[in-house]
Amino acid sequence: MLYPDTVEAEVLVHKLWFVATMFGIVLLVFMAFNMSGTGFAELMRPVIGEPSTSGLYGRFAIGFSIAVIFTLNVVLIGFAPLKLQIGIVWLELLLLFIAFFETFHLSLPFIREKLPFLISQGVVTTLYVSAISIVIASVIAVAGAVAKLSNNGFAYAIASFYTSFFRGLPLLMQVYLIYLGLPQLGFVINAVPAGILALSLCYGAYMTEIFRSGIQSIDRGQWEASRSMGFGFALTMRRIILPQALPVIIPPTGNQFISMLKDSSLVSVIGVWELMFLARTLGQKTFQHMEMLISAAVIYWMLSICLELIQSRIERHYARSKVR
Amino acid sequence: MSAQAIIEAKAVSKWYGQFHALKGINLTVHKGERIVICGPSGSGKSTLIRCFNRLEAHQEGEIVVNGVTLHGRMSNVAAVRSNVGMVFQHFNLFPHMTVLMNCMAGPMWVKGVSAAEARHTALKFLERVRIPEQANKFPVQLSGGQQQRVAIARSLCMKPDVMLFDEPTSALDPEMVSEVLETMTGLARDGMTMVCVTHEMGFARAVADRVIFMDAGQIVEEGTPDAFFGNPRHDRTKVFLSQILKH
DSSP, X not given: OOOOOSSOOOOGGGSHHHXXXXXXXXXXXXXXXXXXXXXXHHHTHHHHSSGGGOHHHHHHHHHHHHHHHHHHHHHHHHHSOHHHHHHHHHHHXXXXXXXXHHTTOOOHHHHHHHHXXXXXXXXXXXXXXXXXXXXXXXXXXXXXXXXXXXXXXXXXXHXXXXXHHHHHSOHHHHHHIIIIIGGGGTOOOOHHHHHHHHHHHHHHHHXXXXXXXXXXXXXXXXXXXXXXXXXXXXXXXXXXXXXXXXXXXXXXXXXXXXXXXXXXGXXXXXXXXXXXXXXXXXXXXXXXXHHHHHHHHHHHHHHHHHHHHHHHHHHHHHTGGGOX | OOXXXXXXXXXXXXXXXXXXXXXXXEEEEETTOEEEEEOOTTSSHHHHHHHHTTSSOOSEEEEEETXXXXXXXXXXXXXXXXXXXXXXXXXXXXXXXXXXXXXXXHXXXXXXXXXXXXXXXXXXXXXHTTOGGGTTSOGGGSOHHHHHHHHHHHHHTTOOSEEEEESTTTTSXXXXXXXXXXXXXXXXXXXXXXXXXXXXXXXXXXXXXXXXXXXXTEEEEEEOHHHHXXXXXXXXXXXXXXXXXXX
């Protein structure tokens, strides 16, 4: 939390120098681009005449109009209450984003035709591969963290070797090593289990470190209090230490989950039909790459947003014992 | 004294690395006895009582608690600990549990008591430390004095044979010291065996059967409160008492 001062400063976007500077920069930037071919220039036709022949005057007029709209927009949003500000800015950025994709002239019917398969095959595979990997990685992480904190030389050595190795290799290489390497040892492994194994081991290694720091953040007094009541190690860990470590662990772990969701795209290289694989292959035949890639991008993003929401809910849940 | 000994320490020595923290301590705590241990910081008084439930390991000598000898390879340490309550300077309540749950956890998880019974016991002891109305709050919502009283109730719920207090009032605001001391005095009156590390000399005078003064890892002087405060024999004790009774 950035604790705000009680002395209210004037809102930045209402300071004259800031507004003027912003106006100037926007004006210069849009004058630097030749906007005469755009829809906005067409809208300006009554003022500047034929856009392509309007020259410097045209550029200035277009840049000036955009700068006025932009600055006015920012200044007005500055008056709104916090929640509304956040909503409006999100919405505007989203609209700009959509406008950007509009310029690709994507074929909507094509997307509509392929989307069901992209979801029923791709999203489902992506989700279950990441979900299983997340569960396994979490289990590995708890075990690894305890091992790294223990006084047992074997446990510590194995756990630190493991985290060092799997954090030290690129995930893509781990995917290849497991998929292509294990058969050399006689274990023929399918693409999906190989992918899950690689993701679990890699993320288990990162999450081991997160869990370790979470467990270490708990005051020694908590251990002593539970010991003094006769709690054994497992009970202390499960009921006292881990529940308190969770609020510390959850934000970085949420990060890992989101990251894993997207890194599950790496298993596409060994032919798992997940979202990324389908996004690359479905559009190939008709050279409609962008349609599928952008659809997949939006789907990845929406899935990540879901995880973000879940994470913030859990964080709020654990904030309970901290409020006065 | 003919009463049964609950804690017996014989020639207990402890080192932290090179530092000799306890130097051959001999101490017997009898059932129903109230002992106050005082002494300058670093004298080993906290270390000593932390050895009594083996939060700390001693290297030489013998500690027998309720007939069980404490050592590094014991398999029944949990049984010993659950019979020895401990109250800490910084309370060490479990912040993620309600006050009630803090008190129910030990009996339920260690002794296998049913939830209903644990709840009944917890409410009884919260009543006894005079904060039953806070049962469903979380520890951070309570004042320091209230938290320490919850910590006492939490220990009592385990129905211990002896209670160890490790400077229970040192982290409290002056106003809250008395509410905790009153609770402890009440406990003493009810016959609880207690070993208190504290600098509250008024409490020691009123409650203790024996006062022990430690310095540099040794017991320098021990005696009844009257003898200890009225007629200290050692110079080190006199200096200490004059320092802390000056204010």
